[in-house]
Amino acid sequence: MQRYLFKVGPIDLAGPLLPGIVDFFEEGAAAGKGVLELIGNDVAAFCDDLVKDTPTYADAVQESISGRPGTDER
Template sequence: MRIQDIIEGKKEWRAHKARVKALPKDYQIVYKEIQKYLFKVGPVELTDGIGLLSGIIDLFEKGAHMGKDVLEVTGEDVAAFCDELIKDSKTYADLYQESVNQTVNEAMKED
């Protein structure tokens, strides 16, 4: 990774955080919980830029602009909202499951 890429990534992340801070307080709270959830469960692509997170902010900005409560945007079950966002994405849990299965299969072949 080039130094220029690191600098650009930091600029992008700072701009992203500024957008979050500009949201109404209830949206900020829910966004931060979504971010924590996604960082814990995956998806793997989440670390490749901030595309999914920016998309959530886009959605939240529209909802706030329309005067909607944040839970009108996400639904009452925020975790289910997150799961729906990443349903077709490979998660770290998927990678771990594959690793376990591969280890077991290789061990069984040795016996």
């Protein structure tokens, strides 16, 4: 998850997302659940769902490449 979120993840990971992830895992651990029980076998899909409504580094790169208005044209 860390590699995925740091490479592709949200621009503002330290915002409400990170504390929410920590709370999610703490609650799962308190209930005696393992990580894969909480997120499933597809870690990337879980991470995609976490960041689906937030701007990501991948979005920023794509916008800069496409030359959309509001970005530097190269």
